[in-house]
Amino acid sequence: MVLLALVVAYAVSWPLLAPAGWAATDYLRTGLAPSWPHLMGTDTLGHDTSVRVAQALQVSLAVAAGSAVAATAIGVAVGAAASAGGARVDALLMRLTDAVAAVPHLLATVVVVALFRGSITALVLALALTHWPPVARIVRAETQKVMASGYVAASRVAGASPSRLVRHHVLPAVAGQAGLAVVVMLPHAVWHESTLSFLGIGLPPEEASLGTLIALSRADLLLGRWWALAFPAAALIVVTVAVALLAPAGRRRGRGGRGGRGGSALQIHDDGEAGPSPEAMPSPPLPSTPALDIVGLTVSLPGPDGDPARILDDLTLRVLPGRVLAVVGESGAGKSTLADACCGLLPPGAQVRGRVVLRGTVGHVPQSAAAAFTPTRHVSRQLAEALAAAGRVPDARRSVSDSCLEVGLDPALADRYPHQLSGGQLRRAAIAAALATGPAVLVADEPTAGLDAGPALATLRLLRRLADERGLGVMVITHDLATLASADTADEVAVLRLGRLCDLGPASRLLGDPDSPYTRELLAAALHTESPGAFGYTAVLDTAVLDAAVVSSSS
Ligand SMILES: Nc1ncnc2c1ncn2[C@@H]1O[C@H](COP(=O)(O)OP(=O)(O)OP(=O)(O)O)[C@@H](O)[C@H]1O
Missing domain, CATH: 3.40.50.300 (P-loop containing nucleotide triphosphate hydrolases)
Structure with missing residues (x-):
């Protein structure tokens, strides 16, 4: 958590704190090796690398967070609909989930991104649309487990409405899993975005994501400018480790469901079959009438x-x-x-x-x-x-x-x-x-x-x-x-x-x-x-x- 906070603080504050000219093109300071005051050196256009890496981190983290949240939202919606929608809806949505999961992620993302070159929104959507199936499966399983638990049965007997069951039992249980899914997917999404940008089909060079910086460093490497690759690559590894370290905390939070417990109440049916009736309240039965x-x-x-x-x-x-x-x-x-x-x-x-x-x-x-x-x-x-x-x-x-x-x-x-x-x-x-x-x-x-x-x-x-x-x-x-x-x-x-x-x-x-x-x-x-x-x-x-x-x- 501390490491991620430091990474985010660096990404957000350094471009603001660094001298104004460091982010601008300056042909008088191109290709400078790391030294004081440019600790990470400069690139071929004279940008200070430390500022470019910070800007790249902003973009990469935003794309990764956006796609992780979007993928989780789609997964939660599909998983919840599958477990609540009856056998047919469940079968349909699970086959869809299997089909999407079977498509190679990178290939599918490449196709979508190639159709909308340079669009951050398209990149986020492409990542989200290819990464929701595991979340849907987890949410479906969690929802079914919670709905089959003793305390949900007790609440149902007590007359709790379906929406109350969802609010008090399903959502708290699923929220933990959803949070965990976001945390687990974040580093994956960072790497996906970097890969696409490295291949030249992700973000345009002016967006300065970690992938684009690494891609641009290929020319610098031929000139012996190792720092052009080393610092963006190091930032990619550090951000991955920082986010991955969040997972254990998320996993702890994701464990176990929460929810309340009702007492027990079913129905007043003078005429026949038993069936839930939340509003039913007891009326004193006549002693001779069976309760x-x-x-x-x-x-x-x-x-x-x-x-x-x-x-x-x-x-x-x-x-x-x-x-x-x-x-x-x-x-x-x-x-x-x-x-x-x-x-x-x-x-x-x-x-x-x-x-x-x-x-x-x-x-x-x-x-x-x-x-x-x-x-x-x-x-x-x-x-x-x-x-x-x-x-x-x-x-x-x-x-x-x-x-x-x-x-x-x-x-x-x-x-x-x-x-x-x-x-x-x-x-x-x-x-x-x-x-x-x-x-x-x-x-x-x-x-x-x-x-x-x-x-x-x-x-x-x-x-x-x-x-x-x-x-x-x-x-x-x-x-x-x-x-x-x-x-x-x-x-x-x-x-x-x-x-x-x-x-x-x-x-x-x-x-x-x-x-x-x-x-x-x-x-x-x-x-x-x-x-x-x-x-x-x-x-x-x-x-x-x-x-x-x-x-x-x-x-
Ligand atoms: N969900 C279920 N699906 C299919 N069969 C079931 C299910 N639950 C119980 N059974 C079967 O119904 C039969 C009666 O089970 P039940 O639990 O009602 O017995 P019991 O008299 O309460 O036993 P015990 O005293 O051991 O709790 C058993 O043969 C059991 O295998």
């Missing part, structure tokens, strides 16, 4: 061979307000797919039959609580955004604090980055974010995953309390039957097997003395597991004491 009604839900996802594989098969379930439904089953049974279907988060290509009817909004606590938060911003900021998305911002600071307290998280901890919280604290923060929009239903996907017995029990009991106090309908997805049984917080349990509902009933029966042989087997396997948090251990713990311990340890 979440799943009717004949069948979901197929593309299998490894591309053919749809049935993941959920004709599932009918309901969650009443103030009730906790636990959905259990082996790994791969389809539990997370069910959670995603309820929250409108099924992946592209999913085929859905049946209905998911929400009478209110839905809050989603994802399986990985860390994935619910963008990693580069404080949790409190993201909670405030989730509250703002729901229009609950009279006093954002206090609302964030209240949200934390409601889930037993010390508000001071929210002023940390997500990675600075423990698993249990982050889970509580994720629940707070999911509650921010005032949902009628909370879908918690494996809320005890990765937690020790104490925090796991405390989390389940927190969900129970929310159901009781808020009248929330809660769907807890878990394969941790032991903790579920010992927590004694579920009203009903649904057992999934290979995407089908194989058992459903009151928790007391299903977790105590189930009729179904499969549920018995599942329960027996869970109770005899030797993993930490197994039933035999957690059953003897006093969960009220654990709750208190976890809340106080989070402070």
Whole structure:
């Protein structure tokens, strides 16, 4: 950075500070070797070389910066359009990108520049039009990665509009990459411009770019005037190194996306299919009316061979307000797919039959609580955004604090980055974010995953309390039957097997003395597991004491 600043300062100030006559033709001082006061000597027309090199640097840097920025702008536009425009637009733009990338840069630039000889604008455009494909590919990949991330999914469920997603998640992530692209392309563009000017098809000699000075030095070399080549060439190397040294800083800035996180809210659809509705706000559901009604839900996802594989098969379930439904089953049974279907988060290509009817909004606590938060911003900021998305911002600071307290998280901890919280604290923060929009239903996907017995029990009991106090309908997805049984917080349990509902009933029966042989087997396997948090251990713990311990340890 310092080196580049020195180069730019020299290029800009030296032509102004040097004696006025040094830039003019003077046949009395032609071809002077480096000496005092002409430290870089003079050229065949008597110009001082140090002034000519400074002027050349101005032109070369301007052309390089212009073409790097223009190429990056084209690349960002094409990459963003490809990832946002659907499969056809994507295919079309990516083929175009491949085609442009396949054309030899120098050849294409030579053709364009030859058509508009001596035009700086044509040179900038020629460089830009041949150098945008790598940027487009990077931006497309980055946009797709950000859009598929957990925190964008959470924001989408919270009702964030597409433009908000672009502003808060995509643009910050792409901005880093775009800045990096400009930095990486700058030295490349400097060399390209110099090459074209050296070949005599870039800038005219009077523009004094580094390329033209090097080209003009050929005649001087025959007369032994080495300085005519040495100083412009040295300037070219120094400016390349100075710009290249910027790249690591740019690369650091380009890493990782930024963005906010909404809580979770989906839609009020009294009539059928689930679909995002940002403005939807919860209306208190009638106790007898299910907050979440799943009717004949069948979901197929593309299998490894591309053919749809049935993941959920004709599932009918309901969650009443103030009730906790636990959905259990082996790994791969389809539990997370069910959670995603309820929250409108099924992946592209999913085929859905049946209905998911929400009478209110839905809050989603994802399986990985860390994935619910963008990693580069404080949790409190993201909670405030989730509250703002729901229009609950009279006093954002206090609302964030209240949200934390409601889930037993010390508000001071929210002023940390997500990675600075423990698993249990982050889970509580994720629940707070999911509650921010005032949902009628909370879908918690494996809320005890990765937690020790104490925090796991405390989390389940927190969900129970929310159901009781808020009248929330809660769907807890878990394969941790032991903790579920010992927590004694579920009203009903649904057992999934290979995407089908194989058992459903009151928790007391299903977790105590189930009729179904499969549920018995599942329960027996869970109770005899030797993993930490197994039933035999957690059953003897006093969960009220654990709750208190976890809340106080989070402070
Ligand atoms: N995006 C996807 N595309 C295709 N198949 C998928 C996709 N996500 C999950 N599946 C498949 O769907 C099935 C159910 O997966 P799901 O994650 O819903 O199970 P789960 O019961 O939640 O498992 P676990 O307890 O291990 O999280 C699995 O066979 C999985 O391979």
